[in-house]
Amino acid sequence: LALVFALLLLVGLSLLVLIVFWDTNRLAAALGLCLFYVIGSLFCGWRLYQSINDESSPFSATLEELANDRERLLP
Template sequence: MSDNTQHHAQASAQPSAEGLLGSLKSLTALMVAIIHNRLSLLSTDLEIAREQLVSVLIMVLIALFSLCFGALLLAIFIVVIFWDTHRLLALGGVTGLFIVVGSICMWRVLRAIKAMPATFEASLEELATDFQQLKSND
């Protein structure tokens, strides 16, 4: 009877070990799928951020070139108009105007940079959700 009991105990332990191994494989597959999903989301976020950055940089360069060229021509035009009467006043006024406008623009750019949202906001939210779900399962 003791041989039958041992044989029965070994037989019942075998499926449990396979069940444990199967569960471990399932858990590993699930973790790999979650990591793959998050990396895919992160990759998409990076691609969107890169495209936005390139687009913004191109527009900034075009705007800077146009504004600088236009400002230079405007300054020359104003100085030429007042050349005979108040050339120093005209030159000082144009210079002051450029300094004020440049300062205001720089202040707005710095404020906009500080107000920008996190680049990987969606990925970070998903990772936080995953962490909370794993924590609640413990």
């Protein structure tokens, strides 16, 4: 829910920037917003790529404990 409100805030602020600069520099404001969104998207994609290629498994500690339990229970 917080991400939805953050997205609504981002859209609202983008519209506010376009409205404020509509008479003077509307093209520069639109290009600036596009550049901002492209940089943000590239950053999010880079972070996603890093988290996908992370060496550690999300359940490595759990699998380790299950292996230890199996060793203790089976003779």
